[in-house]
Amino acid sequence: MSDEENQWKDRSTPHWHLYQRQNLINAANGQLPPFNTDPTKLEREARAKLSQNGWFYASSNAGQSHTHHANRAAFARHRILPRTLVGTNRRETRTEIFGRSIPAPICFAPIGINEIYHAQAELAVARVAGRLGLPYCLSTAGSRPVESVGEANGEEGVRWFQLYMPHDDELTMSLLKRAWGAGFDVLILTTDTWQLGWRHDDIATGNYAFYHGRGASLGFTDPVFQRRLKEAGIDPETDPKAAAQKWIDTIWHGRSHNWEKVKWVLQQWKTLTNGKPFVIKGIQDARDAEMAVEVGCDGVVVSNHAGRQIDGAVASLDALEGVVAAVGGRTTVLFDSGVRSGSDVFKALALGAKAVLVGRLWVWGLSIQGEVGVEHVMRSLLAEFDLTMELAGCNRIEDIRRDRVRTVEEMDGKQKAKL
Numbered sequence: 001m002s003d004e005e006n007q008w009k010d011r012s013t014p015h016w017h018l019y020q021r022q023n024l025i026n027a028a029n030g031q032l033p034p035f036n037t038d039p040t041k042l043e044r045e046a047r048a049k050l051s052q053n054g055w056f057y058a059s060s061n062a063g064q065s066h067t068h069h070a071n072r073a074a075f076a077r078h079r080i081l082p083r084t085l086v087g088t089n090r091r092e093t094r095t096e097i098f099g100r101s102i103p104a105p106i107c108f109a110p111i112g113i114n115e116i117y118h119a120q121a122e123l124a125v126a127r128v129a130g131r132l133g134l135p136y137c138l139s140t141a142g143s144r145p146v147e148s149v150g151e152a153n154g155e156e157g158v159r160w161f162q163l164y165m166p167h168d169d170e171l172t173m174s175l176l177k178r179a180w181g182a183g184f185d186v187l188i189l190t191t192d193t194w195q196l197g198w199r200h201d202d203i204a205t206g207n208y209a210f211y212h213g214r215g216a217s218l219g220f221t222d223p224v225f226q227r228r229l230k231e232a233g234i235d236p237e238t239d240p241k242a243a244a245q246k247w248i249d250t251i252w253h254g255r256s257h258n259w260e261k262v263k264w265v266l267q268q269w270k271t272l273t274n275g276k277p278f279v280i281k282g283i284q285d286a287r288d289a290e291m292a293v294e295v296g297c298d299g300v301v302v303s304n305h306a307g308r309q310i311d312g313a314v315a316s317l318d319a320l321e322g323v324v325a326a327v328g329g330r331t332t333v334l335f336d337s338g339v340r341s342g343s344d345v346f347k348a349l350a351l352g353a354k355a356v357l358v359g360r361l362w363v364w365g366l367s368i369q370g371e372v373g374v375e376h377v378m379r380s381l382l383a384e385f386d387l388t389m390e391l392a393g394c395n396r397i398e399d400i401r402r403d404r405v406r407t408v409e410e411m412d413g414k415q416k417a418k419l
């Protein structure tokens, strides 16, 4: 079904699709894959592995999960229209993003406090991203120091730092310098989470690890924050709860920033790094995307934070086309929220995203089996994406254009006749 001998040798990216064959051959020799990557089953298995708090934190959405369901429904409403007999034997999944060549348009979304999912936390995830050559984005709410994560990601790793910006400029600068020093060369400012959304399960169970003294080592290792703790008379050794609480209240402070502040931090980052890319994550409205371009951002992430912030909001996929129409020609548009499969990646690219970020998929893999779990999930996603390109008749990422998908609405009435 997938004869290794048939594979062209000069492909510049790994033959991701062969992961399918490898799994089937291994199974024939008595070794089944680590677990089933069907998203529903994957999620169920992660739930069985996690503590109640771990499960609630990863799975909680804003309110009644309407936005989360809208995210998924939007993918179901868009359907791939395959072409056949194109000749896809020499296809490539490679693309370029922010001046770096990457072997597939799939990135690791920033996810805070990984230590609640696995003892190896961010280090396990960064190692897998480094091995696969995919961009890894570390969250400010990460539970390992920036420097250790950079090292785990490796020399060749493509790494981005996601900033939750405090109202303490000296601390912001310290975080930026540490990230830059550890080889994170794209800054992603998240603007949809000054404050956490209302998540019923987390409230009902008091599920906020930082308030219990966990997960703040990125903050505890920061020299400026160490000074802030001293000034407040808090010793993280003897009172980790108060220290972690201060950290998280500093970065999730509940006080919004504005475009003037964005200009400031963008300028700081550009000066520090001699012009490296600056991106805003959490864009849904094309007018905000326009503003982002106007103030000089190099990219936007069309994201609704996996539906965790506002209940009853539009699906991120439905927001994508408007943003692409407004700024796609002028800036890099990335997408996330709701990606669960290789065909979802394909659909987001067809609607104009340059690449997608995935979050919960790898969180489930991490929860089930640490580094092995993350790698299994991501290799499976890459394989599914690669073979979706093959089966849909696409040789290059640029071939995945708007005419490769139809919405259900487009297929109704007059639109149907066009198919």
Ligand SMILES: Cc1cc2nc3c(=O)[nH]c(=O)nc-3n(C[C@H](O)[C@H](O)[C@H](O)COP(=O)(O)O)c2cc1C
Pocket: 057, 058, 059, 109, 110, 111, 112, 113, 139, 140, 141, 142, 162, 190, 281, 303, 304, 305, 306, 308, 336, 337, 338, 339, 357, 358, 359, 360, 361, 363
């Ligand atoms: C458990 C969890 C923690 C998250 N933590 C962060 C974070 O620290 N910073 C951030 O910018 N986004 C965070 N996000 C949002 C993700 O970066 C991303 O936007 C989202 O997960 C993508 O949707 P997906 O999980 O459906 O792939 C988090 C999402 C989840 C599910």
